[in-house]
Amino acid sequence: MTVEDVLQGYASRGLLRNFQAVSGDFGFLWMNHKPMRLQWKPQTRTLVFRDVAPNVPSRSPMDREIRAFLSGLASADRPPHRRVDPAQFELFAENRKSQVSIGLRLKDGSEAEAAEKLMLVIHEVFLMLHDRWLEYMHEEFGASLE
Amino acid sequence: MSNTDDTKKQESRRNFLKLATVGAAAAAPGLAEAQQRRGRNAAVPAAPPEVEPVVPNELKNFKTAPLPPINFPMTGANLFGRACLAEGVGAMFCCPGNYGVINAVANHGIPSYGGRHEGTMVSAADGFTRASGVISTTSGTEGPGFTNMISGLAAAYVARTPLLLVASNMRVADDDTERGIQVMYQQPLTEGIKKWGKRLITPNRTAEYLSYAFRQLKTGIPGPVHLDFTAEVANYRIQNEAELGYYGKKALYRTESRPAPSAGDLDRAMSLINAAQRPMIVASTGVFYNKAWDALKAFAEKAQIPVTESGPQFGRFPHDHPLCAHAAGGSYASVDLVILVGQYCMPTAGEFAFPPAAKYIRIQPEAGDIGRNMPIDVGIVACENLTLQALTDRVRGTDRAAWINEVATAKRAFYTQNDEYYRIGKGYTDAVHPAVIAKELGDFLYRGKLPKEQTTVVSGGYGIARYVRRCLEAHRPGQVINGAYQFGSIGPDVGYAIGAAAAVQLGAGTQAAHKGAPVVNITGDAGFGISGMEIETQAKYRLPVINIVYNNNAWGTWNTYANAPHALHMYLFQENVRYDKMAEALGCHGEYVQTPDQFLPALQRAYDIARTQNIPSVINCQAKKEFWLREQFAPGFLGKTEPGITSYYH
Incomplete structure (x- = not known):
């Protein structure tokens, strides 16, 4: 299974809308009305949700909290289905011009596993943002303030 | 001298x-x-002798007065009262106006409550039905009385509350004139916020349309019904039973039959359930209105599937049950199969915390809504109660110990976080932090001297709700009313509490075992400012409600505009407003709590007064708006996870 197979599966089930795939560059709508972009680079075996959290200043409290949250996902006390196993994947966040991208570099795991895992990671990141950064979610993603 | x-x-x-x-x-x-x-310092006049509100004899004694005989020929209004009695309408909440109808309902012996504002009375009816499962009616006069009811109706609609809203209307003969006052069409104004509605204009078909109304209220996915009684209909005189045709007998115009699940649907559901490693049941609105809590428990226990809740009231599954996942939000992202039972208000992708790979079974009695907002893997169009019974018959006992242990770990983490919030909140000594109210209220209701299943709670307010609902428990159906559910109203909490307290006072429906017990209502100062006058209605009917007002001198969203001085003033109130003194002036007990250590004694006093004298209270908890600023006063304004204990959107 490829990354595209995994994403196409979600699109077929109706979870992703406006799904488009062009040479390892995938676009779709998922949890809100903002288009999301996922890149798969087979050369570096890297899968990245590009600019998934916009307008987060580098080294800001929110930036630090996102990184700490991602680090926690590799913790050994998490159940296997919720854990990003450091032996298989390196989970990373990049902040370029206040645009946070989140991705996985594959070590041992398959690209299909990586795609499933990264979808879950982004889902959990958004749960955390809804819980901790309500005003941000209101301003950037149109979440209800009330 | x-x-x-x-x-x-x-x-x-x-x-x-x-x-x-x-x-x-x-x-x-x-x-x-x-x-x-x-220009001179005149002497202050002598204070008049202190007087207190008095409940007059007319209020004290009306329940002992004999009901008037109502026979044919009877008015359309009396026919309505007769139909309400036959259909088991549990109570009416109204303001004067629509006189023929409200007097007819009261004269048929249906418990009736008159309040101050029609909007709050709609909320009271909504609260009554949410707490008891018994349908209620609410009434207002034509024109402004009716328009006051619209917001409450909208909240009832999204909560899928089967309540019957009636309003009087002027004569059909005066349509499209402005003869006199208040000539208007009502039904277009409630378009989109009712399950069904009808402007009654044909006097000799009134019984027929009442049968429409009760079919809508009693079958399928519930929702409010709006009838407007034109003067010709309310005053029409029906000569005899024969004139009603078969519409005078409910067994002839509606059925108690419920749709059963098909074998094929059950097979498809069972194959997903058998394949799932980490399934979870979301027990929602339909479980409550179909009284499916016993079937739910039997299915969950046999299949060893954890249960969480969503919806306008909680308690369909006991919160201290080992399989209860209501407070285990941290485990939701592990779920691989979601079984939505009676989840009428459907979230979109990402709003429930279940992961993208989770599959969905959705069970509800109507097909029209299945597949809205979220893709489903198996849809079962059937009565929730019958479906859970059928699934229990088919499911095999499965060992899910690892999954149940994960859920239990998430619950412990949640409660540990509550304890930490309490420790931090208790450290702020110059005002009352919401974590103190939440934790100490929870301990008082569930871990003190009271039976944990006794006290019905209206969980309202905005910021305060995000703390308090974390500590509320429901051990039987209808014990917690989720005030702001879906419509997000700020203001109806006192009204919901009137309805919930009336249900408890009467021992209606799910409140039967706890008849007469005090009720707790949590609200904020913004909401209390909208409907606080209705504590006079609580006092008038001796409804023992303990109203806890979280007074942070501001609307809940003030902090978003903290750095906008020209806008900020619109979000603030005067500081230290004495809602407790207002309560005393209206015949209630008042408490002013300014420090954390004062809260629990004040709660105990208010409870004792409620229990022994049936007198409502206002506990005015003086907080400060800056508690919402996380960088100054951790943990600040809290977020939420849905479904479960902190949910109120869906």
Whole structure:
């Protein structure tokens, strides 16, 4: 299974809308009305949700909290289905011009596993943002303030 | 006595008389200003003797008065009262107006409550039905009385509350004129916020349309019904039973039959359930209105599937049950199969915390809504109760110990976080932090001297709700009313509490075992400012409600605009407003709590007064708005996870 197979599966089930795939560059709508972009680079075996959290200043409290949250996902006390196993994947966040991208570099795991895992990671990141950064979610993603 | 003293006394008497001529509404500050304008320091008039609100004999004794005989020929209004009685309408909440109808309902012996504002009375009816599962009716007069009801109706609609809203209307003969006052069409204004509605204009078809109304209220996915009674219909005289045709007998115009699940649907559901490693049941609105809690428990226990809740009330599954996942939000992202039972208000992708790979089974009695917002893997169009029974028959016992342990770990983490919030909140000693109210209220209700399943709670407010609902528990159906559910109203909490307390007072539906117990209502100062006057209605009917007002001197969203001085003032109130004194003036007990250590004793006093005297209270908890600023006062304004204990959107 490829990354595209995994994403196409979600699109077929109706979870992703406006799904488009062009040479390892995938676009779709998922949890809100903002288009999301996922890149798969087979050369570096890297899968990245590009600019998934916009307008987060580098080294800001929110930036630090996102990184700490991602680090926690590799913790050994998490159940296997919720854990990003450091032996298989390196989970990373990049902040370029206040645009946070989140991705996985594959070590041992398959690209299909990586795609499933990264979808879950982004889902959990958004749960955390809804819980901790309500005003941000209101301003950037149109979440209800009330 | 000196001349000087006599002169002062005369001045004092003169001033008192001047004050009296201004009228009863003249206020002390106005007098002081008048004295200042006269340029002298006039003596303060003697205080009038203190008087307290009194419940008059007409209110004390009406329940013992005999009901008037109502026979044919009867008015359309009386026919409505008769139909409400036959269909088991549990209570009416109204304001004067629509006189024929409200008097008819009361004269049929249906418990009736008259309040101050039609909007709050709709909320009271909504609260009654959410707490009891018994349908209620609410009434207002034509024109402004009716338009006051619209917001409450919208909240009832999204909560899928089967309540019957009736309003009077002017004569059909005057349609499209402005003869007199209040001529208007009502039904277009409730478009999109009712399950069904009808402007009654054909007098001899009134019984037929009442049968439409009760079919809508009693079958399928519930929702409110709006009837407007034109004067011709309310006043029409029905000569005899024969004139009603078969519409006079409910067994002939509706059925108690419920759709059963098909074998094929059950097979498809079972194959997903058998394949799932980490399934979870979301027990929602349909479980409550179909009284499916026993079937739910039997299915969950046999299949070993954890249960969480969503919806406008909680308690369909006991919160201290080992399989309860209501407070285990941290485990939701592990779920691989979601079984939505009666989840009428459907979230979109990402709003429930279940992961993208989770599969969905959705069970509800109507097909029209299945597949809205979220893709489903198996849809079962059937009664929730019958479906859970059928699934219990088919499911095999499965060992899910690892999954149940993961859920239990998430629950412990949640409660540990609550304890940490309490520790931090208790450290703020110059005002009452919401974590203190939440934790100490929870301990008082569930871990103290009271039976944990006794007290019905209306969980309202905005920011305060995000703390308090974390500590609320429901051990039987209808024990917690999720006030702001889906519509997000700020203001109806006192109304919901009237309805919930009436249900408890009457022992209606799910409240039967706890008849007469005190009720707790949590609200904020913004909401209390909208409907607080209705505590007079609570006092009038001796509804023992303990109203906890979280008073942070601001609307809940103030912090978003903290750095916008030209806008900020719109979000703030005067500080230290004494809602407790207002309560005392309206015949309630008042408490003013300014420090954390004062809260629990005040709660105990209010509870004792509620229990022994049936007198409602207001506990005015003085907080400060800055508690929402996380960087200054951790943990600040809290977020939420859905479904489960912190949910109120879906």
